Amino acid sequence: MILMEHIVREGHPALRTRAEEMKFPLSETDRELSEDLMEYVINSQDPDLSLEFGLRPGIGLAAPQLNISKRVFALHIESEDNEAISFIAINPKIISHSVEKTYLAAGEGCLSVDRDVEGYVPRYARITIKAYDTEGNEFKKRLKGLAAIAFQHELDHLNGVMFFDHIDKNKPYKDIPGATPFERD
Template sequence: MITMKDIIRDGHPTLRQTAKEVPLPASDEDKQILQEMVEYLKNSQDPELAEKYDLRPGIGLAAPQINISKRMIAVHVEDEKGKQHTYALFNPKIVSHSVERSYLTSGEGCLSVDRSIPGYVPRYARIRVKATDIDGNEVDLRLKGLLSIVFQHEIDHLNGIMFYDHIDQENPFKVPENAIPIE
């Protein structure tokens, strides 16, 4: 079971590396790791389990955050309409994106970053992601809103990019041009 002590912190070199593609079909070991990443997110969102195991609530997790430099992400999030989405993916790739941007009005946070970093993080409003799920099926997702932002945040981790790299250093609360605010 993954706990907070397994999550590496900002400044760790693995967080700045480009993660390696996962050879497919995925090994049982890689599937197990991905399954545990999803379990962490589910447990972290359950107040009783989060307290019992001292888990910080998260909605996305990338393998580099647990010091595994492989292209694997887990997402467990409720969208703006209250619908639950759970993904466990190998080798996710953004294959296309909108010109239009979006950003979270509350800013972004990260399980690997222990401090609050205020500012708007410009993201694409809509993205299309291709990946392979935990069962070996090809998936082709069209995402918008919060889901799009979470996926971009996690895929950035696979490329050694942290969310705060996107914040305008001169003016952190500068509203990105042509952008949809997401509450």
């Protein structure tokens, strides 16, 4: 089980390195890694497990955050219509995106960052993604709102980019042209 002590923090070189593509069929180690990422985000959202194991709640976790240079992450989110968006994305890509931008009105956070970072992080409002599941099956999804924001945040981890790299250092709350803020309930 992944615990907070396994998650590398801001400043660790793994968070600034482009992760390697995964090969299929997955090794048992890679399959377990994928499942462990999903287990963490699900467990971290359970108030009892979160308290018992000292887990910070998260909706996404990427392999580089565990100091593992592999292109895989897990997302587990309740969407606006209360349907769970929950999947493991291996070798993920954004294949198209909206012109319209969005950002989390309250700002983004990260399990690898132990401080509050103020500012707006511009993201595409809607994206179409392509990735592979643990069996090597390709899938496509259209994501919007929080799911689109979270996917882009985790994809950045696979490319060695941190969310605060997108924030204007001089004007962190600067208006983002063509962007609609996303407010989470």
